[in-house]
Amino acid sequence: MLLPTGGRKEPMTEQAPTIVAEDGQTVFGGLTYFAQQWSAVGAPIGPVLVLAGPGAGKTRCLIGRIRYLVEAIGAPPDRICAVTFTNKAAEEIAGRLRRDMGATAEHPWLGTIHGLCLDLLRPFAKTIGLPPGFGVADETH
Ligand SMILES: Nc1ncnc2c1ncn2[C@@H]1O[C@H](COP(=O)(O)OP(=O)(O)OP(=O)(O)O)[C@@H](O)[C@H]1O
């Protein structure tokens, strides 16, 4: 997750409320987080590595972190870039973001590493001698 410097909105005066539930989980934005998840979700701005086994709640952390940056810190969503390796993972995160943040909320750039590179390259199509709408061939081509 990338948060370039600059362009940040004024911090929100009212922080998104966090509540510690009876079972020790933190409630933020209507969802619960275990202590270890919350240490990633609510960490100060900077790199965070989440290392956990299958089904442990990694994606919930990632989505919680995006929401925390936007809803608690006041980061503009268009300054956040969420990159996955597979389309399947990008689609899963997009669906969960829509569900958790609402379909009408402004969402961060989200896609695969390949999609990100394509977006970065496309404005330079002419320079590298390709038509503006160039596509990428995969094994189906
Ligand atoms: N703190 C929590 N409280 C309640 N449910 C949780 C919590 N954390 C995760 N879950 C639920 O557990 C399930 C697995 O979470 P999640 O998809 O985030 O895990 P993951 O580590 O990304 O899994 P995978 O390895 O399959 O990618 C989801 O249904 C999620 O909503």
Ligand SMILES: [Mg+2]
């Ligand atoms: Mg996951």
